[in-house]
Amino acid sequence: MEITTRSLWTLIHGMGFGALYLMACSGALVELCRRYVPRSAAPVGPGDERFLTVYLSLMAVLAWLAVLTGAYVIYPWYRATPPIGTANLAAFPQALLLSSPSTARWHSLGMEWKEHVAWFAPISITMAAAIFARYGRAIRHHPQLRNAILGFVVVSFAAAGIAGVFGAMLNKNAPVEGGPTLHLSSGE
């Protein structure tokens, strides 16, 4: 069993940071709704607020790690230009996708959208974490702030979802492969 370093980085970016962020995002949405819907009877203590602040801050770290590894580690491998006359484009995912009309839209729609919209997630969740850190329990006095946070967290969830879906489909159609191979396990 072996894996290339580029595949490993793609796995870390997509599954380690991206998918974990999406799961955390759904948890944050449930928690925000549970706490602050008008009919909620659950008391919110200082420990609860601290927990949510730490939770949102960790989500912000995950989101930044996801976009930074995507843009500065994997994207350069994805968009690398093949030397003139290269027949096998397997090591050049963007060129491989654009070489066929049946796959070109995965790049021109999927990657073009994903590479920009993904950044909405860290911006939105950093804002949410910062407001929770600043206001703490006093946020219960600011329903409009809470509504705005909820809206931005929904958008960050959607942005990360778009990036995740297209990332998975792009990697399915033109995987980022190459680099040294890591041997994980020997055959029997």
Next chain:
Amino acid sequence: MTQETPVPATLSNGSGAAAILAAGLGCFTLGLLAVAADKSVAIKHFMIFSKPTGALSGVTTSAIALWLLSWSLLNWRWQARTVALGRVNASAFALLALGLLLTFPPFADLF
């Protein structure tokens, strides 16, 4: 048995409003710069901060810098004030929606 501690005295909404409006502005700037770099060769070259990543590096770095700068400035102006949050939220979500639209390639291709 746990005792409920008192909720801290209410802070003004200015700091929160500054963070929300700046986030909307940051997302809009990102969308706008993405379209600008796609449509203009000069802007595209100007946005190449890191050659391996290409124009994406400049588009995102510039948008993040503008987001953080606007957040600092708005927070400095509003932190002790109570602002009309309804209008701030509406502006922030309008900017966010425009930013989302601008990142969507079929919409960006209209320009």
